[in-house]
Structures are given as C-alpha cells and as structure tokens.
Amino acid sequence: MTLATIPWDFALILAALAVLIPWRGSVRVGRLMNKEDLGTSGRLSLYGSTIFFQWVIAGLVLWRALARGMSRAELGLTIADPRLAAWLTCGATLVLCAGQIAGLRKMVQLPPEKRGSLFHITEKIMPRAWPEAALFAALACTAGLSEEFLYRGFVLALFARLLANAASAWWVASCLSSVWFAAAHLYQGRRGLITMFVVGMIFAGLRLWAGTLLPAIVAHAGVDLLVGLYVPRLLRKA
16 A cells, blocks of 8 residues: 555545544633633533544544454454563553653642643543543543554554555554644643653554554553543642
8 A cells, every 4th residue: 555545535534633633622622721610511521522522433443444454453453462462551551650640749739830731621621520530431441442543553554554665664653653643632732742742652662562452542541540530639639
C-alpha cells in the first residue's frame, strides 16, 4: 500500500482523526470552560455522550479495517504471548499510575494560577459524587479501549503498511500515530500536545513489545480512572 493507493475510507478516517476530532474537542472544552459549574447532570451528560461517540467511531473503524483485509493480529487485537502481555500490563500500569500520582501531588501544591489550563479542565469535569464516579469509570475503560484501538491499533498498523518498504517502518509509524494521538488532545494546549506525544510513544512501544494492545489499553484506562478518582480527593485535601 502507498499513499497513491490508500483506500478512500482509510484516508477519510485519517483526516477525521487529524482534523474533526481535534476541532470537536477544542470546541467542546471551550464551551465547558465558559460554564461556571457543570453540575451533576452536566457531567453525566458529558460522560455518556463521550462514551457513545467513542464506541461509534471505534466500531466504524474496526468495520472498515476488517473489510479492507487488516487482520486482528495486525490491529493488536490478539495475544501471542499471554505471559509477556500480563507482565507488561501490570508493570506499565503500576509505573504510569505512580508517575501520575506524583505529578498530581506536585501540581496541587502550586498556586491555582500556576497549575495550567489542563489542570483546570480536569478539575471542572472530574466526578464529584458516586453516580458520576461510576459513569466516569465506564468512560475511562471506553477511552482505554477505543483510543488505543484507534491510534495504536488502526493508525499504527496503517502507517506501518504505508512504510513497509522503508527502514524502521514501525518506529516511524509509532511516531506518526503519536502525532495523530497528540492532535486529538489539541484542547490541552502546547504542553498537553508534547505530553500526549510522549505518552503515545510509550503506549506504541508497549503495543509493539507485547504484540497486543492489552498493556496499553489497561494502562491507559488505569491512568484515566486514577485521575478521575484522585483529583477530587486531592482538591478536597488542598
């Protein structure tokens, strides 16, 4: 496969992930930040609509990928070495969650005006009560599954196909998929873009090392869930 022969639906998916998703995220976050307080109903609506949207996108992409001849192994949906996958899943999740806890504790110690826009976004949309926390947990699991499939499954495999005759094809494909992943988080600002690119490279490395998306999915969902449940507690203590 080359750029000249890339199927129209694959090209459309890449364009949507590079343009439509970042635009939608920026507009949505802008509206949220203009509100004084989302309230329980606002947060539940945000979580529910995001879960629905992510499942629809992931389902459509999976349908087109399988229809175009991509295998489940190519997309990272199989496990060739369960023991390696289990070790990487546990290790990566523990390390990334520990790093996230340290970063959040350090952030909360800063004055509010120096915490950055990303922290203020997080503070506004994080759950405040158990009904919200329950649906947020479903959102964290959905994000781990759908985003890892989209960026470390489909996008990574597609770029690897496009660069099949080039040296270090999987390395370049990992970089490009991480660029697409970072773009989806455009609303987080320049610091967020850099952070998400690095995170994307870590998850891409896990996916290639394990030969499956499982470690990246669990670590991604674990970090998101940790943020959602830990940030409100830190703010109350602060």
